[in-house]
Amino acid sequence: MRYREAILNGFRTINKIWQLVLIQIAAMFASFIGFFILVGFPLAIAFIIFGLDLTEFPRVHDLLGAFREPSEIISKYFWLVVLVLASILLYVLAVFALGIFVLGGSIGVICHSIRERAEGFLMKIFLSEGKRLFFPLIGFTSVVGLIFIALAFVLGLFGGAIAALVSLAREQEATLALFLGIFFSLILFFVGIVLILAALAVTLYGAAAMAIGGYGPVRSTQVSIRYLYKHAGAFYLYCIVFGGYVLIGFFLFFVGYPLKFVPLIGPLFAIVLQLLTQIGQSYLGLVMLATIFWYYYMTEGGSGEDGSAPTPVDAPPTPEEPTQAKDSAEPEARGQEEAPPQIETKE
Numbered sequence: 001m002r003y004r005e006a007i008l009n010g011f012r013t014i015n016k017i018w019q020l021v022l023i024q025i026a027a028m029f030a031s032f033i034g035f036f037i038l039v040g041f042p043l044a045i046a047f048i049i050f051g052l053d054l055t056e057f058p059r060v061h062d063l064l065g066a067f068r069e070p071s072e073i074i075s076k077y078f079w080l081v082v083l084v085l086a087s088i089l090l091y092v093l094a095v096f097a098l099g100i101f102v103l104g105g106s107i108g109v110i111c112h113s114i115r116e117r118a119e120g121f122l123m124k125i126f127l128s129e130g131k132r133l134f135f136p137l138i139g140f141t142s143v144v145g146l147i148f149i150a151l152a153f154v155l156g157l158f159g160g161a162i163a164a165l166v167s168l169a170r171e172q173e174a175t176l177a178l179f180l181g182i183f184f185s186l187i188l189f190f191v192g193i194v195l196i197l198a199a200l201a202v203t204l205y206g207a208a209a210m211a212i213g214g215y216g217p218v219r220s221t222q223v224s225i226r227y228l229y230k231h232a233g234a235f236y237l238y239c240i241v242f243g244g245y246v247l248i249g250f251f252l253f254f255v256g257y258p259l260k261f262v263p264l265i266g267p268l269f270a271i272v273l274q275l276l277t278q279i280g281q282s283y284l285g286l287v288m289l290a291t292i293f294w295y296y297y298m299t300e301g302g303s304g305e306d307g308s309a310p311t312p313v314d315a316p317p318t319p320e321e322p323t324q325a326k327d328s329a330e331p332e333a334r335g336q337e338e339a340p341p342q343i344e345t346k347e
Contacts, residue, residue, distance in 0.1 A: 003237050010291030013113050014283065019121040020106050024282040027102045031095045038091040042084045104133030110290050111211045114297055136210055139217030144203050151199055155192050162188060201228060201238040208296040227300065237295055241288045248284060252277050
């Protein structure tokens, strides 16, 4: 499949199920309101008990002065500190669970629209797919998190080795040390960018393998790595769509940033533009997902863990099997009709 066709199919798919953008924005607002409910109220109570004047909150020394003796505060208000920490932990878990559910539902709806040629959005499918992919996505995000931790560890080792080499060269000659430092830093930068993009590509194609192929978290990661090894064009496509997403995001930021300095109505423009930017980024993120899923589906054939491949999206239904069954049944019936009756002979 050509890149242009995959990108256009991604836009067409999201345009048919544009309600996913509204769900993304609603989830963002729910997270924002949940912060004030789960974290804001306990923190406000804690500030009042600690004697901190909330009207002078921008004065940092007042905030630091209230916590000069943290051990005394913890011993005196132990249960309040536990309440605040528990509320923060509960908020993080709630936002994480909401994000995983919305992501699973969005992925499921996109896959359903690709595989079943669905023309619209159904909330029933969104909820069912969110439930189906909830725990697999938790496991998959854990595997991806371990991959990124290992990647950061490897890049840190290379960075430490470069720093040691530059330090050793500085003892010999400062010019050589400067050259080696710049040279190896550029190499480490480009290698790090490529590895990070590869890890992100494994993440998206792994999600496609999980949703389309029905694989588990670890199996999806393995299938994604093998798929990218076999189809190098899939990695190039991801770089293209990710680069476009980043460039459009920077463009929206630089266009909207000067508007906040407009007298009187500048803050209102900034709020409206921030909302429009969030809507645009949600839409483009879903288009990127749909593009990657389309490319994976068409190049991999949509084969799942059981080895079965679904009917291609653009292929019309073929009635060969019923016709063949009908043709094979007709001779049998004809043979039964034409068979002469058996005559019993008496001896």
